[in-house]
Amino acid sequence: MTRLVRRQGWVAGLLVLFVVLLVITRLIQPGYGSGDFGSLVRAVLPYAFAVAAQTIVVIAGGIDLSVGAMMALTSVTAASMMDGASEEYALFVVPFVLAMGLVLGAVNGMLIVVTRVPDIVVTLATLFVLQGAALLVLGAPGGAVAEWLRATIIGTVPIPGLPGISAWIPKALVLLVVCLCIIWIPLKRSKLGLSIYAIGSSELAAFRSGVPVARTKIIAYALSGLFGAMGGLALTMSTGIGAPIPGPYLLASVAAVVLGGVALGGGKGGLLGPIVAVFVLRLVRTDLTLLAIDPNVTAIIEGAIMVAVVMFGAFITMRGRQ
Amino acid sequence: MSISAIQPVPFGRRLKRFMADRPLIPLIILLVMLVVILQVLRPGIVNERWLANTVKFAIPLAILAGCQTMTMLTGGIDLSVGTVATMSAFIMATQVVNHDPAVAILIALVPAVLIGLVNGIGVGVFRVHPLIMTLGTSLIGTGCLQVYQRTVIASGAKIPPFLAWLGTGLTYGVPNALLLFVPIAVLIVFTLNRTGFGRLLYAVGDNEGAARLSGVRYWQVITALYVISSVLAGITGLLYIGLIKAPSLSLAEPLVLPSVAAAVIGGTSIFGGRGGYTGTIIGALILTVLTTLLTILQMPEGARRILFGLIVLFVTAAYLRIIEDR
Amino acid sequence: MTTNPLLDATGVVKTYGAVVALRNASLSVLPGEVHALMGANGAGKSTLVKILTGAIRADAGHILIRGEARDVRSPADARRAGLLPVYQEPSLIPDLDVASNLRLTGTPVEPFRAWVRELGIPDLDIRDIARDIPLAVLRVLDLARALAVEPDVLLLDEMTAALPANLAEKVLEVVRRQGDSGRSVIFISHRFVEISALCDRATVLRDGETVGVVDIEPGVEERIVEMMLGARIEKTRVTSRQASQAASPGDSRPRLGVANLRVGTKLNDVSFDLANGEVAGVVALEGQGQDELFAALAGSIRPSGGTIEVDGQPVRFAHPADAIRAGIAYVPGDRTEALTMQRSVRENIALPFSAALRNWGPINMRQEGSRVVSAIERLQIDTRAQREVQRLSGGNQQKVTIARWIAAEAQTVLCFDPTRGIDVGTKQEIYKLLRELADQGKSVLFYTSELEEVQRVCDRVIVIFGGRVVDVFPVELADEPALMRAAYGLPRGAKEDVGILADIHSSPVAKP
Amino acid sequence: EAKYTIGISNTVQGNGWREEMICAMKAQALASGEVTKLNIAHRNTDAAGQLEDIRNLISAKVNAIVVNPADPAGIKSALEEATKAGIVVVAVDQAVTEPSAYIISNNQEQYAYLGAKWLFQQMGGKGDVVYMRGAAGASADSDRDKGFKKALAEFPDVKVVHEVFTGWQQDQGKQQILDFIATGSPFNGIWTSGIDNVIVDALVESQTPLVPVVGADNAGFVGQLNSVEGLVGAAVTNPGSIGGAGVTLALQILNGKKPAEQTVLVEPQLWENATEEGKAKLKGAADPSLSPEWPVSISIPDWTTYTKDQIIACKGPGE
């Protein structure tokens, strides 16, 4: 029970931190408004999907070093397929790329299960493989994106009669919430979701409880691949191109997972925490830019915040235990 | 089915068991196989000069992989080694302009000790996950290095001839870097197998609670470990700058992921409690030879990376298959 | 008897590298019987259970379920075939709450709750996370979870070993009723009382081979012991404790003085002394604060009040290292807490040698080797699989946890149920060992869940109930019924019969 | 009369060239006297991350944004938003596709063409060349590849015997060239995408006969061209000070002085040590006090007004 309270407390704490940061942002830049919030959400989008991809495998007791490369590959695939194609063609491209992420993720999982090589090495290897594949698809940044796809993350959702509120609901946020919930909520409710937590908590006990460990692990990686593909699409949607070199999503995703209260090692935590953590980290970045802090110092500040928050969490946990 | 007492064990199984008890042998075989492939693809490449080059480049990787091996034994990881190595190299190269080389080296190792100490306290006392802790300190370190860099733009940089000799020189065709590496390797192997500290690394990584009940103070072990790891990384940086002779702000960063891979290929478990340094050294050699192999192969860069990934996976999988006695 | 066996395994072989866990095991279980599987530590009982339930695969052998050859490849398969195990180690997922654990295995909740209540745990909250639940309760939950799906064959691997007497009793009751209602149970235990109270037949394993199947009838124990131990029989003749061995209470200053010790809400005001050369028993039902008492004395947790004195000097332990420096060693009840499973037997035993900062340097391998070897010999640890402790059988693992402190020559040993899951032969050795330690002037605090052990080993018995010391018996008075009553918090001399043991053993001793 | 705030966005951190670019921006902003504050977003990231940075700069209400684009097309939408918000946008180093943005850039294609052509001429128009590229998938690399291929097409007898990506990393470049030397394959020239001084080191250390080497105007390499016995080579300028020029252009536009063209290309120069004239140029350019990774061309005539001390101090207005 206390454990439950503690975990939800962490997420609540992050939410409070986020709100405090929003207030601080308003203080730094009084004009910070709904449009800027929209920018924030769009910046969050690829990170959020990367983090979702990482969260699910971390809960399952693994780690996925190939998220960034997966995003790069799916992004260049989408961008090069849509390059010069008609607007309608994108209707086919999106599910194709999502399926590709799902399959490649499943391959990750299968390799782990079949070779029995630790997750970190298998996904390190697939990091190179996916990156190589991305370079074969597009040797340099390029490609294009369908206009309508691009429009899905630009602007806000109109709510009739409430223009004030609607300005604060960017389409990108709706897209993010829908994409995450559509997978996460049924999963969390299902036995499969439980199995994912189970194999992360103790593979032996899960096996002995009759959980099909191999299958569950493959599915967890497949879902991670799916989220990765969403992240890749998000990249293409926001930049309008595909870039074969992965951005800084891998380390960011691991950091946000831990900040979000998911234990590296598996079995604990949820998706909400890491997602809020991503918002917090992006907003910190915004504040540092708004404050015009020396760019070299920002690296120090970001590192220090990461360490400090996790240390603080550890400190609370220790206090709680005594 | 009826069972006669004990059947003679077939040769294949005996061989497997033999290798399982000596995990180094299959690793060495894998290494030799890669070298043979290289020789077949480019006849004549495997010569004295190539060997020396390979060893030169494998050594810094092997030392950093030593840091990973030791931290991984405790269930940790040290992602700050790249930053620490870069820092000590860069600081040494810029300080040596105004100071005696010995002094410059000492100055350069100060941040290494500090980062190791912070890592150790964070992991050992505050129980921050090592991945996050070392990632955080490496970010902080990189930031500090960049700030520092601006203060020394005007002073230029220099590589002391001694380090260049150590990094690049050969004596009778043998890389001088071995003068540094052999003692370090012997020390690490000895520490892991024959000292109390080494025992504790394994114990803490295997079952921290059991170690505690036996009177082991976790934070002491971990703090000492991360300081040692950082100092080793700092020394690697000094050696590496002697090899590359071009101080940059990202000098050793590209070595971080390979150092983890080398330790894992060498049979160290990232979950702690299992592994050793000799395997890691071979792992580092395997990765270095693999890099050469891929450089030599003429193919698109994308295909090259795909191949690299596949080979790493294959090597690790094959190795695990062989040493697993099941 | 012409009924077909429900489960019939023959010629089962399993090797782990050089170690042969099962050489030629067979087991045949009839419908409606409670079948004991017996054997010394490392005989291969657990391995057989794991094979029968698909947790590991055999190298060879035939398994028939209801006369049909079935390929049981995983515990899930076994479950479908009606075979349900309760393994030697708890199988609940540590980070999930009990309810989720039930959902995961598709166990119906209501029957589960009913079984849990029946098994003597009235106040279980199924929202509790498994990790936070004490070991004994976890074992019971494991059992209840198995019972709730009404399996044809229930396989219980040392189910009662980690249980205090009150819970063990309930388990026995339930298991016996399983047999009565036509289901079969395979029951592994090292406790003869339980076997004779419960089982119809017994299959005896020795060194991975089935050496006999016997009907359980009065007096069969001797035969089973003979079969189990084979050549080892000579060594295991029990020397019951004699009065002459009692500690000389001449030494005035106690080795360990505990006064008004309190830990949270679990332990209230415990005071007692432990003399030099004394073995003091601690008897308590599950969860009466004995865990906290031992943990506090071992420096694992900090007491919230009271004092601890060692050799007359007040001490405060902030870390187990402090207790060890004061000569106090702790052998926890759960061996997985005490062992580094992937390391060798030698490293496990030698672990305390390197713990202190000043011992971090080079190890004197010869000296260490001889100390370790003598401890191994003293406890007769089966070292065939010594490269990794996790490959030892449960009982041998348990021995390693004790051997460590023999090698470290601790002055005071706190043993928390050290004979849990140890075969009769070894048990005798442990008793002897504890006595020897006492004779060498060392002090032992000995919690046991097996009341009959008390009289064999202890000089004095401290009974704890509800976090308080309710009675201190001289050993002469500490027969099982008396202890049982005291453990339930009843005053000395109360007349009610308590529990199943009192029923079975209608011996004159049990009913004065 | 300082009155402007200028935002800067850059996506590669810890690389000598980029650091020099940032310092040039700061120095120029200070020297111009028209800038109150610089707002610098400088980190390792991709186009999506740069979108975020640019939008943050828009939120910070800067007057102009000088950006070294991670990708020409990828940041179009944010640049458009910036222009809409009345912010002057100047891209340096690389072009961008956003039509409203001004561009002042080093001509990367020309950079490669110039060096490669000189190299092939040195090789006598025939032989084997080692082609050491930058980072696979980077747009600057693919621009340079175009220039290199253009030169190659003019010399049909020159063959690329070995093509690798250094990832613009010194250690990789060095190991790669040493590996190649070890194969014993003959080669007559090396073209590098800026990882140059380690290549010369490798040739010297392995006692391989020196061949012509083309690199960038990094301080280390320029020093080698002056001092290494028997080394023939050329440095092609790729000034990091283009950043300073970007600031100048932005200020000109803010002050209402728009350039005639949207795009201003700074043409690279080639300094070789094969001729006396070239040697003199190299001698004049050499600057041993600079970090070997820094380009020696620390200023661009007509575009930058700061002094060497100012750029080395690396201080912007208000610091």
Ligand SMILES: Nc1ncnc2c1ncn2[C@@H]1O[C@H](COP(=O)(O)OP(=O)(O)OP(=O)(O)O)[C@@H](O)[C@H]1O
């Ligand atoms: N990205 C998101 N945006 C908005 N809401 C979300 C998002 N992710 C999750 N949620 C909501 O938050 C709820 C809790 O999320 P999550 O599953 O992360 O929590 P949890 O702590 O694991 O769950 P539990 O309550 O079982 O402990 C979900 O049911 C869902 O409704």
Ligand SMILES: Nc1ncnc2c1ncn2[C@@H]1O[C@H](COP(=O)(O)OP(=O)(O)OP(=O)(O)O)[C@@H](O)[C@H]1O
């Ligand atoms: N994974 C393993 N690797 C190697 N040997 C093993 C492994 N598991 C079990 N063994 C060996 O198999 C033998 C039988 O072990 P098992 O656990 O079945 O004994 P047991 O009869 O259950 O003993 P106990 O009563 O002590 O629990 C032991 O000698 C043990 O060392």
Ligand SMILES: [Mg+2]
């Ligand atoms: Mg057993």
Ligand SMILES: [Mg+2]
């Ligand atoms: Mg027992």
